[in-house]
Amino acid sequence: MTLSIREGRLADADALAAIYLACRREMPYAPLAHDEASVRSWFADALLQTSQVWLAERDGQIAGFAACSMQDGMRWLDQLYVAPGHQGNGIGRALLGQVLSPSKQACRLFVFQANAGARRFYEAHGFTLLRLSDGQDNEERCPDVLYQWLPDTKE
Known part of the structure; x- marks a missing residue:
């Protein structure tokens, strides 16, 4: 199986939205804040227009994606x-590597507190917990965690 990573394009919006929706359906603790049509529109009209988006293809099929932005001088996943x-199968690891490798700058992200798998993943890749919150600042109103990754400054 061949894995490749490339930049996302507007033509990928439907495939990326489908992955997002499929994953979110498996998160009963965090109901979607928007209907599927709005989510699909957001991918095409906002996310792919304003964020750096990387996608992973396995044997020609889009298997995952990562989207980053810069806010107040900080890189956000x-x-x-x-x-x-x-x-x-290493796709998340490959995408995360793509996000973190181009620069030696810190990266932050939020994840739902109940998403134990994602929390283990980020912690295993060097992210440290900065803050727990009650979720009042996210659209789903679900408790979340703020994580941060710092580059290795020993190099």
């Missing part, structure tokens, strides 16, 4: 989703 049928 806003989205990282791997399609349910492709999880556990």
